[in-house]
Amino acid sequence: MIQLGVNIDHIATLRQARGTRYPSPVQAALAAESAGADAITLHLREDRRHIQDRDVDILRELLQTRMNLEMAVTDEMLKIALRVNPQDVCLVPERRQELTTEGGLDVVNHFDKVRHACSVLGDAGIRVSLFINADKAQMDASKEAGAPVVEIHTGHYADTTSAEAEQIEYDKIKDSVIYGTALGLCVNAGHGLHYHNVQKIAAIADVRELNIGHAIVAHALFVGWDSAVKEMKSLMLAART
Numbered sequence: 709m710i711q712l713g714v715n716i717d718h719i720a721t722l723r724q725a726r727g728t729r730y731p732s733p734v735q736a737a738l739a740a741e742s743a744g745a746d747a748i749t750l751h752l753r754e755d756r757r758h759i760q761d762r763d764v765d766i767l768r769e770l771l772q773t774r775m776n777l778e779m780a781v782t783d784e785m786l787k788i789a790l791r792v793n794p795q796d797v798c799l800v801p802e803r804r805q806e807l808t809t810e811g812g813l814d815v816v817n818h819f820d821k822v823r824h825a826c827s828v829l830g831d832a833g834i835r836v837s838l839f840i841n842a843d844k845a846q847m848d849a850s851k852e853a854g855a856p857v858v859e860i861h862t863g864h865y866a867d868t869t870s871a872e873a874e875q876i877e878y879d880k881i882k883d884s885v886i887y888g889t890a891l892g893l894c895v896n897a898g899h900g901l902h903y904h905n906v907q908k909i910a911a912i913a914d915v916r917e918l919n920i921g922h923a924i925v926a927h928a929l930f931v932g933w934d935s936a937v938k939e940m941k942s943l944m945l946a947a948r949t
């Protein structure tokens with residue numbers, strides 16, 4: 709059955725905007741689990757623009773499902789991952805000025821660094837995922853680097869503005885899922901997915917998990933957090949039937 713990882717970053721974005729104690733990403737994560745989230749995803753950015761170290765520590769103690777901790781491939785982040793020991797770490801690229809994660813990790817060109825990170829984290833019993841573009845060379849490099857999981861960046865698919873362009877991006881994703889699965893990788897997907905574009909991706913057989921945050925947080929403003937999570941999960945499950 710396809711799984712939903714609820715990304716709680718943008719609950720923290722709202723809190724950081726005012727330096728308040730609310731809204732709490734911890735409260736959001738626990739409520740998301742109650743509403744049917746299969747995992748909680750959070751991105752500890754190097755600039756700490758949303759999630760803070762303290763959020764990660766508290767969540768590691770309280771989560772009942774799985775923590776999928778997204779992070780850049782840096783010594784600082786590897787140290788944090790080894791201390792926190794989440795079930796999953798997803799290695800992502802980061803650029804300081806970006807509005808959001810604009811593309812996948814370039815495993816091909818940073819192969820040694822990524823392989824080292826996969827080995828250090830894997831030795832600690834953490835399942836490593838690499839957040840990559842829908843690209844066969846990146847998929848090959850991910851397998852060779854020793855990652856058991858990849859997450860395909862769906863942001864380019866989500867950003868398309870015509871049916872033709874969407875179909876092109878969708879085909880790349882579908883081909884990559886098939887290719888990665890044949891390599892023996894577990895294939896997840898996420899970024900920019902929302903209530904109107906999720907089902908096409910969820911319907912791709914072999915996609916194991918979708919990580920979705922921004923759209924759920926936005927929808928929750930109007931329908932409430934619990935309903936927003938449940939609605940997303942129902943759409944995903946319906947796409948598989």
Ligand SMILES: CC(=O)[C@@H](O)[C@H](O)COP(=O)(O)O
Binds near residue numbers: 800839
């Ligand atoms: C890697 C990823 O796709 C998510 O962590 C997402 O990037 C979170 O939102 P921001 O990019 O706004 O930090």
Ligand SMILES: NCC(=O)COP(=O)(O)O
Binds near residue numbers: 898921922923
């Ligand atoms: N890895 C993607 C993710 O966690 C959620 O991204 P978004 O839905 O907030 O764009």
